[in-house]
Amino acid sequence: MVQLVFLGFGNVNYHLYNALYNAGNVTVKQIYSRYNKAAFGSIPFTTDLSKLEEADVYIIGIPDDAITSFSEALPFKDRLVVHTSGAAGMEVLSEKNRRGVLYPLQTFSAKTPLAYETIPVCIEAGSAEDLRLLRTLAGAFSSKVVEIPSEIRARLHLAAVFVNNFVNHLYHISETLLAADDLDLSLLKPLIEETARKIQTLSPAEAQTGPARRNDLKTIEKHLHLLKEGPNRALYARFTEAIQNTYGKKL
């Protein structure tokens, strides 16, 4: 039985809690948060670091730049303390405890239900024994647990920024463009869904279509004309050039 304490209760830890609170071989012993929140079911909640209970693993889920000072402030040592960040290295954690990382590769929003078993979890630890513990813990909800060192995890997180943060911003730009004609993004939702679905079976290169891929200069020119001078037009030009350069030589 792995005994757990959550440190911080933002979106990531909220969802880890949800994924783990009734997992077979895991007990959530306590939740710490700076903010005074109502108890979650029967799990004790504290806002006082000095009242932290003993556990096998402490999971820190707070902003990256607060991890170091927070982990320094923990009133115990030689226990396993992990963070959940994609970008921060394991070494940002205080050395006074055993260190590890448990990075769930997913985007979390408050109250959005998720299929936890499909979420890849990247783990890292300072010893084989702690790694085994994290593998048990992550494996309690996820069917895809992979050991990834900090250096590679940082690049994985960067790749995730492209397919999540930047993709979502393209949705936002599209919504803005449609709004000018009083059209709603709902008109593009089947396309958005299919675009993501397609690469579950095709490679992105096989799935690529559109004016830039076809080198359809007339449509590209028309589109540049429709976009007013500004960031969206610059982005359009940059993507078009990137796609042309990627596939141009193969035409």
Added chain:
Amino acid sequence: MVQLVFLGFGNVNYHLYNALYNAGNVTVKQIYSRYNKAAFGSIPFTTDLSKLEEADVYIIGIPDDAITSFSEALPFKDRLVVHTSGAAGMEVLSEKNRRGVLYPLQTFSAKTPLAYETIPVCIEAGSAEDLRLLRTLAGAFSSKVVEIPSEIRARLHLAAVFVNNFVNHLYHISETLLAADDLDLSLLKPLIEETARKIQTLSPAEAQTGPARRNDLKTIEKHLHLLKEGPNRALYARFTEAIQNTYGKKL
């Protein structure tokens, strides 16, 4: 009963054929293609324009820049001829026939099955009667048929380029970044899926997360450092700036 002839048999017309060949009030009379293809089931196939049969609607599914000359070459007049392009105006069709547009707002790949009833179809025609005919035709497979004039359709198509072509290119960039560490895009597929799923219920602005959204300058700097000088780094910088500008004032 609407009688149909498909002119050209690329991805769009192949899927329209699939969506319509056993629809209740539609008969596919003939398929024309430049290329000599085997007959599709019992539907007559021709490579000879002079052998086109009489029908209520002719659907042109060929590259945009070939539509005008192709529609000029049709050996009949005063019939309803439509194209399926998002970018081309209705007026690219020859005036010798009645003109229209039937633009299915989806990305089509050979042999990828689709839920046709969810595909929004944008229609346009020169008369109320032809519009009614196209509404019946599109409504035979789609539950979302909207009348959209050429000018607005061009901007809708542009918005679609952002959420389909550009999004897919971000998937490709991400795959390239992962390949440097011998990692596979499959690790990001749950995230890709969830990113698209999320905006079915949240607005893209509500769904936006990541270092640029949080204005996490340390992570942004780290990411820029990880990306070698080149188009991916330039794209990262541009997106980051765009996201910061979009949300910065609200922080």
